[in-house]
Amino acid sequence: MLPPGLTVFERGWLSSNNVVLRGDAGPATLVDSGYFIHAAQTLALARATLRGAPLDLLINTHLHSDHCGGNAALQAQYPTLQTAIPPGEAEAVALWDQSVLSFEGTGQYCPRFHHEHLLVPGTEWVLGRQSWQVHAAPGHDPHSVILFEPQSRTLISADALWQNGFGVVFPELLGEPGFDEVAATFDLIEGLAPRVVIPGHGPVFTDVTTALNTARGRLARQAKSPEKHAWHAMKVLLKFKLLELGRIERSALGAWFSGTPYMALVQGRYFSTLSSQSAFGQLLDELALSGALSLCGEYVANA
Numbered sequence: 001m002l003p004p005g006l007t008v009f010e011r012g013w014l015s016s017n018n019v020v021l022r023g024d025a026g027p028a029t030l031v032d033s034g035y036f037i038h039a040a041q042t043l044a045l046a047r048a049t050l051r052g053a054p055l056d057l058l059i060n061t062h063l064h065s066d067h068c069g070g071n072a073a074l075q076a077q078y079p080t081l082q083t084a085i086p087p088g089e090a091e092a093v094a095l096w097d098q099s100v101l102s103f104e105g106t107g108q109y110c111p112r113f114h115h116e117h118l119l120v121p122g123t124e125w126v127l128g129r130q131s132w133q134v135h136a137a138p139g140h141d142p143h144s145v146i147l148f149e150p151q152s153r154t155l156i157s158a159d160a161l162w163q164n165g166f167g168v169v170f171p172e173l174l175g176e177p178g179f180d181e182v183a184a185t186f187d188l189i190e191g192l193a194p195r196v197v198i199p200g201h202g203p204v205f206t207d208v209t210t211a212l213n214t215a216r217g218r219l220a221r222q223a224k225s226p227e228k229h230a231w232h233a234m235k236v237l238l239k240f241k242l243l244e245l246g247r248i249e250r251s252a253l254g255a256w257f258s259g260t261p262y263m264a265l266v267q268g269r270y271f272s273t274l275s276s277q278s279a280f281g282q283l284l285d286e287l288a289l290s291g292a293l294s295l296c297g298e299y300v301a302n303a
Contacts, residue, residue: 001196001206003152005129008198009045011038014243015174016067016200018042019156020049021128027056027082029127031147032200033070036111037244039199042070043077057127058083059119061158062144063093065103066240067200071113084117084125088143102141102170106237107260108244132156135192139182140167146185147238148192155194160185163197163205166215168233172226173266179223186212187218231283234263238283239292242302250300254280 002008005023015034022028028050034042046055055078060068063085076082085093096112103110119125121136130149137146137160147156159167171178183240189212196274198205205211222229241256242248258276259262267279274282285298287293294303 001103002198002204003128003130003149003154006154007049008204010203011201012243013201014038014066015042015069016158017198017202019047019198020046021130022050022053023129024050025129026126026131027128028053029057029059030055030074031059032061032067032158033058033074035066035103035244036072036109038067039070039073043073046074055081056077057081059125059147060085061146061156062086062141063089063101064141064159065106065108065110067158068113069110070112075113082117083113083115084119085115086145087118087120090115090118105261105265107241107256107262121145134189137169137185137188139169139178139185140266142171142176142178142181146189148194153193153195155189155192155197157189157197157199157297159200161197161211162199162202163188163207163211163217164202164214165218167200168236169222169229170233173233173262174228175269175271179219182219183216186216217227227270230266233286234266234283235292237262238303239287242293242300245302246301247301248298250284250295250298253300 005021007020009018011017011034016032017040019031030046056211058074058081075121089101093115098104119134121134122132124131133148135142135148140159144158146158169182194208197208198204241286257280271279288295291303294301
């Protein structure tokens, strides 16, 4: 089903999936590096797959912390490692401008890393044993790319398409257009007609038609009610933080919520009649009701 020399590591939702490409035609490559607290596991998986051989190239489909948080650890482990990122935030990475990068805004963390190459849409890269096309895939992130191998029709879709959905449309949270870009990316994927999709999160899948139909239905609902998308986005960011922390005092999590720029921005744009702590309390109650967290006295725990 997958091309020869390609290995997929399906990670938990805190870390993106990793794709390793090995072969004589091109460099030994890792696509996306997970979240920083899982960097040791990412290193161990890469070492086991490469069997002592060096890792030559690290590619990031986009620069959200769950996709590039392991970059610094990999660069420290492999001194000759080259890193390629999409061009949109290259200057911000070079300057490490966290007001432009999403880490500060989402209340997440990513150790500083460097890059040598740009993953420009419209180019082709020989990775492992195959030649992969780079396609722009804006929507979830305006600078995101996807990778397509036309011989096996394998797509590395990042967060543009999962088996049961797609990533939060972050530009919309910032007051910028994003829903139409997501729709255009779905059309691009449909035109590529992949046989197999390796998503940024969740299992590899082959029923692309059903996945696209599901994603388009969800997108239509979000575009019709952007405030529901915004509320969902706050839940996603809260759940991500709990995946990282495991357990935290409710007051400390509330302080994180109030101090996280994206939360304040979304609340002010969509839910200005709610105070920060009222919104926080409602989000916790809804996440607890869904089983995504548990409320234990003064503590909040991931579930």
